Amino acid sequence: MALLSKKDANLILDPLADNNPITIQVLGICSALAITAELKASLVMSISVIFVMGVGNVVISLMRNLIPSKIRIIAQLIVVATLVIVVDQVLKAFAYELSKTLSVFVGLIITNCIIMGRFEAFALGNGVWRSFLDGVGNALGYGLILVMVGFFRELLGAGTLFGIPVLGDPIAKTGLYSIGYENNGFMIIPPAALIVVGVIIWVQRSRNRALIEEA
Amino acid sequence: MAINTDKNGYTVVFAIIMVIVVGSLLAFLASGLSERIKENERFEKQQNILYAMGVNENTPDSGVNFIPTDVVEEKFNENITEQYVLIDGEIKKDDDAFSLDVKKQIDAFKKGEEAKLPIFVGEKDGEKIYVLPMYGKGLWDAIWGYISVDKNMVVQGVYFDHKGETAGLGANIKLRFFMDDFIGESLLDDGSYSGITVSKTNNDPLNNDKEDNEVDAIAGSTITGNGVTAMIKETLKAYKPYLETIRTN
Numbered sequence: 001m002a003l004l005s006k007k008d009a010n011l012i013l014d015p016l017a018d019n020n021p022i023t024i025q026v027l028g029i030c031s032a033l034a035i036t037a038e039l040k041a042s043l044v045m046s047i048s049v050i051f052v053m054g055v056g057n058v059v060i061s062l063m064r065n066l067i068p069s070k071i072r073i074i075a076q077l078i079v080v081a082t083l084v085i086v087v088d089q090v091l092k093a094f095a096y097e098l099s100k101t102l103s104v105f106v107g108l109i110i111t112n113c114i115i116m117g118r119f120e121a122f123a124l125g126n127g128v129w130r131s132f133l134d135g136v137g138n139a140l141g142y143g144l145i146l147v148m149v150g151f152f153r154e155l156l157g158a159g160t161l162f163g164i165p166v167l168g169d170p171i172a173k174t175g176l177y178s179i180g181y182e183n184n185g186f187m188i189i190p191p192a193a194l195i196v197v198g199v200i201i202w203v204q205r206s207r208n209r210a211l212i213e214e215a
Numbered sequence: 216m217a218i219n220t221d222k223n224g225y226t227v228v229f230a231i232i233m234v235i236v237v238g239s240l241l242a243f244l245a246s247g248l249s250e251r252i253k254e255n256e257r258f259e260k261q262q263n264i265l266y267a268m269g270v271n272e273n274t275p276d277s278g279v280n281f282i283p284t285d286v287v288e289e290k291f292n293e294n295i296t297e298q299y300v301l302i303d304g305e306i307k308k309d310d311d312a313f314s315l316d317v318k319k320q321i322d323a324f325k326k327g328e329e330a331k332l333p334i335f336v337g338e339k340d341g342e343k344i345y346v347l348p349m350y351g352k353g354l355w356d357a358i359w360g361y362i363s364v365d366k367n368m369v370v371q372g373v374y375f376d377h378k379g380e381t382a383g384l385g386a387n388i389k390l391r392f393f394m395d396d397f398i399g400e401s402l403l404d405d406g407s408y409s410g411i412t413v414s415k416t417n418n419d420p421l422n423n424d425k426e427d428n429e430v431d432a433i434a435g436s437t438i439t440g441n442g443v444t445a446m447i448k449e450t451l452k453a454y455k456p457y458l459e460t461i462r463t464n
Contacts, residue, residue, distance in 0.1 A: 037381065037383030038382050038383045041383075066220065067229070068220045068221065068225055068226040069221065070226055071230060074230075075229075075233060078234075082241065085241055090244075092252045093251040093252050093255070096259065100259075103378075104379045154383065163278070171420055185435055188383045188435055189384075
């Protein structure tokens with residue numbers, strides 16, 4: 001017996017490619033620009049969002065028949081904010097080092113429109129298990145793009161990956177730098193993320209023409 | 216029986232219950248964890264102070280390696296021998312200087328109110344080292360740290376940290392390649408406390424010139440760098456009466 005039915009598996013797999021929250025739905029762009037200058041920050045943000053979205057979607061789905069529609073947005077906000085504070089406090093108490101790296105990003109999760117978008121569009125109308133899969137799937141799709149953007153920006157901008165030099169030493173001129181290669185400082189600043197995301201969207205749409213909207 | 220969730224009464228009751236549940240959950244969590252969090256913060260402060268005075272586990276090619284948290288308390292008591300506060304130009308011994316909130320005290324000092332500025336005196340290889348806390352502004356938010364000097368005003372080490380500088384740019388002030396440049400620089404220039412300028416026109420990227428009162432800036436983080444320069448200047452201004460006494464002793 002398969003672990004997931006085909007329909008359930010698609011909840012996880014679709015957002016990774018053909019229904020990606022960043023490249024197709026164009027949600028969550030703000031954090032994709034802000035924090036992808038380094039691969040490590042991208043990875044850490046992705047993991048936090050996977051947790052918050054998985055749990056958040058489950059909580060919203062459990063309460064979906066109880067939430068009054070007039071204040072549903074506020075109720076969703078409270079759920080996200082609570083989860084984010086819980087994550088922040090628990091990390092500070094039990095993984096202080098990690099919490100210092102994360103602190104800025106944990107706060108940013110609240111403003112991530114993918115979360116509110118999935119609460120509103122999916123968890124309010126679907127069962128707990130499917131909502132969980134949808135949350136994790138969308139967060140994975142978001143994280144995949146974040147890690148890709150972070151990889152290119154850190155590699156081309158600073159010549160490092162996870163802070164470890166991979167192209168040689170730019171000051172002592174070793175490795176690639178000895179033949180005249182230079183780091184591109186432009187990649188570190190946020191507009192470069194837009195360009196990288198743009199290139200990813202371009203590649204994705206030229207490989208799958210069904211994704212291109214009619215003009 | 217289905218509940219009619221559209222009624223106003225229900226909406227109000229739901230909102231109240233949700234607020235009570237969430238509020239008590241968070242209050243319970245915060246009070247349950249506050250002791251552990253405070254302990255972690257104390258260890259971090261001890262690690263930072265020790266790091267600035269050169270007591271750390273760095274190897275030549277490593278990143279920033281603090282004294283591990285399980286021994287930091289012991290190491291701190293061993294290495295920091297005296298604590299003082301500077302009140303209105305007067306130096307007083309105060310073993311509780313460690314628990315002062317640096318941000319509050321420096322803010323009060325800048326406003327001209329009475330402030331207790333903490334000073335930590337340590338000993339390393341028989342030399343006395345003076346560690347001063349710093350607090351200032353970066354590009355997005357607060358930056359802070361510690362700077363340690365010997366009696367000739369030569370920097371023995373620094374530690375910088377920040378709340379939310381840009382990752383990959385200003386955030387790099389807490390990396391070794393930047394902090395190590397300060398070691399050996401003099402805070403004095405012709406007898407005046409001119410501090411150390413984070414300079415874009417240093418022309419000395421390997422930092423061989425230790426007499427120029429300059430270190431090389433990080434490309435793309437001008438404002439964070441200027442913040443560091445200003446923070447060091449402010450610190451020297453605030454602690455000048457104390458620094459004068461250790462120079463002349």
